[in-house]
Amino acid sequence: MKADLFGKVLQEMRKERHLSQEKLAELCELDRTYISLLERGLRQPTLATLFKLAAALEINPSELVVRVEQKSD
Amino acid sequence: MKADLFGKVLQEMRKERHLSQEKLAELCELDRTYISLLERGLRQPTLATLFKLAAALEINPSELVVRVEQKSD
DNA sequence: TCTTATTGCAGACTATAGTCTGTAGTCTAA
DNA sequence: TTAGACTACAGACTATAGTCTGCAATAAGA
Numbered sequence: 001m002k003a004d005l006f007g008k009v010l011q012e013m014r015k016e017r018h019l020s021q022e023k024l025a026e027l028c029e030l031d032r033t034y035i036s037l038l039e040r041g042l043r044q045p046t047l048a049t050l051f052k053l054a055a056a057l058e059i060n061p062s063e064l065v066v067r068v069e070q071k072s073d
Numbered sequence: 074m075k076a077d078l079f080g081k082v083l084q085e086m087r088k089e090r091h092l093s094q095e096k097l098a099e100l101c102e103l104d105r106t107y108i109s110l111l112e113r114g115l116r117q118p119t120l121a122t123l124f125k126l127a128a129a130l131e132i133n134p135s136e137l138v139v140r141v142e143q144k145s146d
Numbered sequence: 147t148c149t150t151a152t153t154g155c156a157g158a159c160t161a162t163a164g165t166c167t168g169t170a171g172t173c174t175a176a
Numbered sequence: 177t178t179a180g181a182c183t184a185c186a187g188a189c190t191a192t193a194g195t196c197t198g199c200a201a202t203a204a205g206a
Contacts, residue, residue, distance in 0.1 A: 001124040020182060031165050036184065043163060044119040046193075047141075051074040062138035068120075069135055093152060104195050109154065116193060119163075 004041025009067045011039045027056035077114025084112045100129035
């Protein structure tokens with residue numbers, strides 16, 4: 001699994017929902033700069049963080065993972 | 074998301090495959106004691122670790138997450 | 147018994163997830 | 177020009193993921 005795939009998925013999902021990094025961070029109670037790190041592939045979320053992000057994006061956590069898998073092909 | 078759900082799923086999947094913690098650890102290049110910590114809900118894997126575990130269990134990472142979601146209900 | 151396989155668990159450690167503060171760059175609208 | 181919204185990024189920090197070593201407990205089989 002390439003390190004930056006999740007970041008790309010996260011950014012796509014966030015932009016589709018017209019959310020700023022700051023607004024997303026607020027929704028999932030994470031730091032704004034950490035969202036930036038995730039999107040740039042400089043951090044890997046834990047499973048608990050994945051669930052928080054998915055909830056904020058109103059998507060199933062597993063669906064987020066599916067999108068990462070699809071990018072792996 | 075309750076902290077120990079993933080651990081239960083992991084243990085179920087491992088036992089279905091008749092793998093010891095040690096063998097699973099070897100397959101995904103993680104420490105045996107860490108598998109134990111995961112199964113007991115004392116650690117949360119990162120996304121990268123989730124992918125490693127799924128590969129060792131010969132299952133899609135997203136399918137692992139689906140099982141955690143199902144336990145959340 | 148004894149041995150082997152398996153797992154829990156403690157303790158000390160290293161690597162990285164996640165926070166906090168601040169600065170600078172870009173873009174858009176007034 | 178300037179002000180506001182957005183983001184990249186640096187640095188120093190705290191919390192937790194993940195490793196390593198070793199010991200104790202249990203169960204199953206010779």
